[in-house]
Amino acid sequence: MKVRTKVTLIIGLVILCMLLLLYLVNKEILLGGFAQLEELLMRQNVERALKALHVEIDNLERMNHDWASYEYTSTLTGNSGEKYFEPGLIDETLQTLGIDFMAFVDDSGQIIMGRGYNRTNSKATPLSGEMRRHILAGGILERQTDKECKSGILVLSEGPVLIASCPVFHVDNQGDARGYIIMGRFLEQRVIGQLSRVTNLPIDIYSFNSKRIQDDVADKLQYASSEETCYVKPLNDHTITGYVMIRDIYGEPGVILQAEAARMVYMQGQTAMVYILSIFLIAGFTFGVAVLIILEKMLLSRLAYLSGSVSAIGASGDFSSRIVMGGNDECKTLADDINGMLAALEQSQKDLQDSEERFRLLAENARDIVFRLRLVPEFAFDYISPALYSLAGYAPEEFYAHPGEIYKLIHPQEHYILDNLVSGKPLEFDLKKPLTMRWLHRDGRLIWVEQSTVPIYDEHNNLVAIEGIARDVTVRKELEEQLKYCSWHDSLTGLYNRAYFDMEMRRLESGRESLGLIICDVDGLKLINDTLGHDTGDRLLQLTAKILKGSLRQGDIVARVGGDEFAVLLTNSDKRVVKDICRRIHKAINNHNAVDPDLPLSLSVGFAVNDKNTGLRDIYKEADDNMYREKLNNKQSARNAIVRTMMKALEARDHINEGHIDRLRDLVVDMAEHIGLPEDDVEKLCLLARFHDIGKVGVPDGILFKPGPLTGEEVAQMQRHCEIGHRIALSVPDLEPIAELILKHHEWWNGGGYPRGLKGEEIPLACRILAIADAYDAMTSDRPYRRTFSREEALAELNSCAGIQFDPNLVTAFIELISKVN
The missing domain is CATH 3.30.70.270 (Reverse transcriptase/Diguanylate cyclase domain)
Incomplete structure (x- = not known):
């Protein structure tokens, strides 16, 4: 480090220390006093806002008390039925009073009449169910003496509300209370705005359980020694906020009153401190410049020449050059010594160039990144191999010119590693162990890198550089994360699995x-x-x-x-x-x-x-x-x-909603009566007519509604609806008696049906009757895939299939029945 730089740094350090000391003294004494004064003013502002809110509550209570004193109100509470209130309690009354609801309660605690007012559409509304529950529960009416009103805040789901309850007596104000009158006004923005204008403060009021309240504020207010203890907290350098918790009418935490104010006193103190520090800094700077000028004339100019010559040789890299300096002082001696070293360096340079060439060829052809990071005297890269471009999309030259750009490459959550290196503080990690960290590719992709480093220390055991190799381990890391996730999560739902749950049970057991x-x-x-x-x-x-x-x-x-x-x-x-x-x-x-x-x-x-x-x-x-x-x-x-x-799904998908079930039921009932079946069998037939095709809910729509012929595989899936319907019926007690009938309702007389291939009288009678009726209704009803048969054509088709698909005796009886009915 140059002498000029050292002297400059010493002077600057002394000035900086004095400046820091002056700053700390001013901050503790000046700004500390301003902060206390500011907090006192804020508490006074919150008290004014709180008083304004209490005034609102008192006004509501007085208005309620005035209504409770009216002879008309005393008369009304003695009657039951809302018709007695229509002359006195109208929509304009609620609007004029500026309240959102009103309720009359008799002496037994029952609501005689309750009505709200919607200010959005200027219409009356019924008293909300939540408010009715609060009244009927007795919490609003309890702890009232015979002559005393009760008022406060009640937190509803719609928001906080100012509420007042007053007893109603006889006209002579003697005897027991005849009932109660309850009035409420929601703490909406209109009311809060009025409080803000009265106190000339930005005020906000919200529920104690609101997500808007910060955790530290909630803890301070909830466990405060006094009910209306004010908690003051600066939000930033420009705004300070005061909070006070107001308990509801039950004595529980109700709402938070929040007031804000500008930190004018504090900012004035900061301005004064800046002026003081600026004056001191200017004086110190003037002193430092004077010292440097004197030192420059006596010593630094010769040293500057010597340093410039050495720098020029270093910049050119020509160690064959020599320094020429006159005189016979220490500077001359130093110049001779430097010339001797230059001769030795000239030989060393040649040896080093040969060694570096071998190393360069090895590093530049490797797929891993080889680097050397210099920490002293300044943060800079001495070398980065070209593999950086293929791995991360950056050219090494970008970091040579601007070492700070390395922060773009390192993931923000890993910046603490660089910060620790640059700060010069003791390392929080072991450089000798492989370090896995995240990088960001130039295109934004995340890259996992395993970095093996070797720390370089100077003679004083100070870390001056780091040499290392960085390898892309993204694929390995992703597989590890995937395996870890799968080991603790259920693949279908994404929830934790049984193994993770058992681990948490063991952890929480103690x-x-x-x-x-x-x-x-x-x-x-x-x-x-x-x-x-x-x-x-x-x-x-x-x-x-x-x-x-x-x-x-x-x-x-x-x-x-x-x-x-x-x-x-x-x-x-x-x-x-x-x-x-x-x-x-x-x-x-x-x-x-x-x-x-x-x-x-x-x-x-x-x-x-x-x-x-x-x-x-x-x-x-x-x-x-x-x-x-x-x-x-x-x-x-x-x-x-x-x-x-x-069944609803089947009705929406199939043709049941077209009257098929009703017609089928009528046909099977008529057929059963025609052949003389007992009543129990008739009831089973009716149930079978309704639920025989319930198994079709398990058949895909593409098969159920296919306009053309089905493939062999599709036919097999369609035929499964009998078995599906059988399983559904077995699971429901009301359908269990017809489960076997649902399974067999597609069997043919000659054994060519499904699913079991039954024939003749092996097929239940109800299934044989249903098959004939179902076929007849299908032929005589409109279907999207064919024309409608006439009655004669349908009967002829049934007759032609007698003995093959249908019971021939039942077909004959069915034809007789249809002919007779028509």
Whole structure:
């Protein structure tokens, strides 16, 4: 380092230290005092805003008290029925009073009349159900003396509301209260804007449970020693904010009142400090310049010549050059010594060039990146092999000219490594061990690199450079991440799998926090798989996973632990929290079933909570038992819902909605009566007529609606609908009596039918009757793929198939029946 530079640095360092000391003193004394004054002013502003809000509440209470004192109000509360209120309580009254709802309650706590007012459309609305529940629960009316009104804030789902409740007495103000009158005004932007104008402050009021409140603010306010303790927090250098929590009418945390103000005092203090520091800096700079001028004339000019000559030789690389300097002082001696070293360097340069040529050929032909990073005296690259371009898309010359560009190559989350190297502080990692890190290709792609380095130290054991090799390991890293993900996740739903869930159970077993466990089982999944196919069952499992994830909190663990079973681990959760999450799950299921009834979802849910003395395995068994108990209760209703959905799907896909079922039922009933079947068989025939083709829900639309002839494989899939319908009927008690009939309703008299190839009277009588009626209705009804047969043509076709497809005796009886009816 040059003497001039050293002197300059010493002077600059002294000035900088003095400047820093002056800055710290000013910051602690000057800005500290301004900050305290600023906080005091902010607390006063919040108190003004809080007083303005209390004035609003008091005004509402006084207005309520005035109404409660009217003779007309006392008379009304003694009557029941809303008709008594129509003359006195009209829409214009609510608008004039500036309130959003009003309710009259009798002395027994029952609501005589309640009405709201929608300011958007200027119309009256019914009192909300949530408000009615608060009134009927008694919380708003309790803790009132006979002569005292009660007012405060109530947090509803629609938002915070100012509320006042006053007792209503007889005209002479004697005796017990005849009832109560309740008025409410929502804390909407209109009201908050009025408070802002009154206090001349930007004010905001929102629910204590709002996501807008920061965690540190919520903790400070919730555990404050006083109910209306103000918490002041600077947002930045320009704005300071004050918060105060206001409890609701039940004494629970209700809303947060937030006020903001400009940090004028603080900014004035900063400006003053800048002026002081600037004056000191100018004076120090003047002193430093004077010292440098004197030193330059006495010593630095000769040293500068000597240094310039050495630099010129170094820049040219010609070590055969020599320095010429007159005089007989230390500078002359130094010049002679340098000339001696130049002679030695001239020989060393030749040897070094030979060695570097061999190294260059090796490095430039390698596929891995070879580099040398210099840290002292400044951050720079001495060498980067050309492989950098093929690996990352950057040319080495870019980093030679601008070493800082290396930050573009390194992933932002890995910048701490470079920062640690550049800072000169003790390293937080071992350079002698391979380091895996992320790079960014010029085109934005992520590259994983394994870097092996060798640290270079000087004689004082200071790290001065790093030499290393960087290798692309992106493919290996991606395979590792994929294997890791697959080892802990279910491939179908993307949730954690049983292995991860068991690991978390073992980890949490030794913990002391309160844990909740929810076990869910998909109802009717086997029936869905057997009838609608495993693709539909998989979609149901994926839907279940989506609903569960959407119903849980961040940090909760949900896993698929079996084919149709899911488990949820809830940390720091008591019984109330777990019940609330179960309700959210059921609500999400109901919402889905309302929006998408074609694929209904039913979950059996059981839960348990540990009491810090119960093992997690016991809790798991308890939750599983509770789930199984609910599954037993819901089993049949879930199956019935699935069957109903299947029928609706069949009606939408097939021709049932065209009256086919009704006509078919009439035909089989008439036929049964014509041949004298008992009443029980007639009822089975009616049920069979409705559900005989329910198995078609498992047949793809492309086959069911194909206009042309089916291929052999498509015919086989179509014929499976008998077996699918048979399995569906067996799962529903109401359809179980006709399960065998559904299976056999496509058998032929000569044994050429399916699925079992039965013939003659081996085929149940009901199936033989249904086959004839179904064929007749199909021929005499409009179908998109053929013309409609006349009655005579249809009967002739049935007669020609008698003994082949149909029972000949039943065909004769059916023809007689049709002829008789017509």
